[in-house]
Amino acid sequence: MMTTFCRWGFVSALWAVAVPGFAVCSASPPSTESGTPTSQILFNIAPGGYPPYTVINSDGSVSGIMWDVMTTIASANGLTVEARQIPSKRVDNFMLSGELDATMRAIEWTHKPEQFAFTEGVLKAQDVIFSTRKQPLALSSIDDLEGTILLTHLGYRYPMLEAHLEAGTIRSIDVPDGQTMFRRLAGAERFNGLVFNRRAGEWIIQHNNWQETFIREPLVLEETDYRLMFSPQWRPMMSCFDETLLQIKQDGLLDSILARY
CATH class of the missing domain: 3.40.190.10 (Periplasmic binding protein-like II)
Structure with missing residues (x-):
């Protein structure tokens, strides 16, 4: 296991004493095997x-x-x-x-x-939709997603979309990681958008210089x-x-x- x-194990470069300016805690952390x-x-x-x-x-x-x-x-x-x-x-x-x-x-x-x-x-963590500048979705409600194919993160649940996914009015394809989601969206017109955490998605776009390729839709699926x-x-x-x-x-x-x- x-x-x-x-x-590697990176230990924060902070001293193990209470920091001035913060209240001192009266509780004790868990004990080690030695007590x-x-x-x-x-x-x-x-x-x-x-x-x-x-x-x-x-x-x-x-x-x-x-x-x-x-x-x-x-x-x-x-x-x-x-x-x-x-x-x-x-x-x-x-x-x-x-x-x-x-x-x-x-x-x-x-x-x-x-x-x-x-x-x-x-x-606050927000799940949002990212689309391409060539094919923006201009979403104002979840119903606007009917008929779309969305890339979703493998292993994640999206409660706001579940009814539509079960009914088949929205289709989803699971992808293992965020970078791959954005690359697949850019490379295939059959995908209409992807569902991802707002901050994490904006980080990927910024650090790959993809600002001219993707946009964040205004609709927030979950906060x-x-x-x-x-x-x-x-x-x-x-x-x-x-x-x-x-x-x-x-x-x-x-x-x-x-x-x-």
Whole structure:
């Protein structure tokens, strides 16, 4: 099972003491096998990263919106963060077995969310439609998608589309990753659009210089609170993490993080 971990472990360059300016947490992190409180959070950044939420840089370091938020919260509570790259199908089992501490997730996307501990929402995650500039869809409602063929992310569910997909009024083709979705949309006129996370899609377009090829449709299919999800052993720390997260938002630090990506 260890082979599913990344071959490197990037530990955030933060000191393991409470950071000045943040409230000191009265709760204790989970204990190690020796009985001492752990000082590290093993955080899933997804295989290859999930930009702009987690980004693996050319030197092997990690950055990204959720990484920066996680390391800030951890440092404020006397903890460090180490990155792990775990396939999505194995994340829940790894967390429940104690091999992984945290990941980024919405409650609504989680099977048996009561098994885990969640922070308050870090930001809103939006599922949107991307189309090509040559064949824009000009959507104003989901009904406008009737008769289309959409590329969708393998393993993901889209509740707002389910009735149309089941009725066959909208067709979908699953694709394993975002880069491939955009390339297939650009290369085949039979596809009308793709469904993807707004920020992740805009990142792909920007970093491939595809601004003249794709557009984001105005229709938002779903908007969800994107959170940090922890293994159940971390539940006593959630109030402390949420307090730090609130302060990050109030101080403008979250806005600064978002502006970087």
